[in-house]
Amino acid sequence: MTGLNDAPGTGPLAADLVEQYNREGFLLLPPELLSPDLLDSVSAVLARALTDRGPQVILERDNVTVRSVYGVHQNFGEIGEVIRHPDLLGPARQLVGDDVYVHQSKLNIKAPFAGDQWEWHQDYIYWLQNDGITKPDLVNVSVFVDDVTEFNGTLTFIPGSHRKGVLAGSLADGPPQGYEDAPDWVATLTAEEKFRISPEVIEGLARSNGMVSPKGPAGSVLFFNPNLLHASAPNISPFRRAVLILVYNSVNNTSVGVGTPRPDFLADPNVSAVTPASR
Numbered sequence: 321m322t323g324l325n326d327a328p329g330t331g332p333l334a335a336d337l338v339e340q341y342n343r344e345g346f347l348l349l350p351p352e353l354l355s356p357d358l359l360d361s362v363s364a365v366l367a368r369a370l371t372d373r374g375p376q377v378i379l380e381r382d383n384v385t386v387r388s389v390y391g392v393h394q395n396f397g398e399i400g401e402v403i404r405h406p407d408l409l410g411p412a413r414q415l416v417g418d419d420v421y422v423h424q425s426k427l428n429i430k431a432p433f434a435g436d437q438w439e440w441h442q443d444y445i446y447w448l449q450n451d452g453i454t455k456p457d458l459v460n461v462s463v464f465v466d467d468v469t470e471f472n473g474t475l476t477f478i479p480g481s482h483r484k485g486v487l488a489g490s491l492a493d494g495p496p497q498g499y500e501d502a503p504d505w506v507a508t509l510t511a512e513e514k515f516r517i518s519p520e521v522i523e524g525l526a527r528s529n530g531m532v533s534p535k536g537p538a539g540s541v542l543f544f545n546p547n548l549l550h551a552s553a554p555n556i557s558p559f560r561r562a563v564l565i566l567v568y569n570s571v572n573n574t575s576v577g578v579g580t581p582r583p584d585f586l587a588d589p590n591v592s593a594v595t596p597a598s599r
């Protein structure tokens with residue numbers, strides 16, 4: 321892997337990998353991409369983040385189990401360094417085709433037996449409607465903190481669905497079950513998606529494009545497009561599934577403003593370009 325001296329749109333990924341990402345909407349790279357000490361840093365942050373109970377911590381419907389911890393690049397110095405790691409930042413910058421900042425970061429945790437589903441959805445619709453991000457010039461970078469298997473709630477993608485753009489859907493009425501007293505923005509972060517795509521649309525795409533669930537050992541890195549249609553099942557195993565997700569956005573795709581901005585830990589107002597850490 322190279323550094324970040326390349327022009328936007330070029331970088332460490334080989335041309336065939338970029339082509340695969342553009343065609344399928346995702347790219348899974350092996351754990352050799354990251355150094356063991358970097359993964360150890362993320363694991364250490366996770367252990368501390370699980371003890372927090374601030375507004376950035378979203379619980380499952382049981383009101384006990386941690387589902388997600390947001391804003392981790394803002395609140396933990398170790399993650400602030402991870403976002404600058406050349407082997408994450410370089411591909412993100414290459415796939416977006418521009419300098420980038422981190423719009424959002426989170427630790428998603430599926431606890432053994434208790435980690436709930438994520439319904440079929442696209443990420444970008446929320447950033448468009450709730451954060452005023454007018455173009456899908458972003459990339460999700462998911463670092464597997466634990467082994468991800470077919471049993472512990474891996475993501476499932478419909479390959480190529482991102483090329484359809486924002487899919488037709490409808491907004492659900494009222495708060496999700498179990499979150500009746502939560503702020504309105506919490507409805508976009510729960511097991512019941514606020515913006516729902518019809519089963520007919522999902523079925524049509526799945527029949528034509530198929531479905532795939534990328535799996536791999538801890539340290540694997542998954543890049544995926546914000547318009548890629550995806551979901552994940554509950555964790556039915558006795559093994560935790562935790563991932564760190566960094567959402568890199570083009571510095572030329574910042575918010576145009578919304579009437580009621582979401583909290584900073586969901587939409588970082590610092591849009592300065594991330595600079596690479598030295599090796």
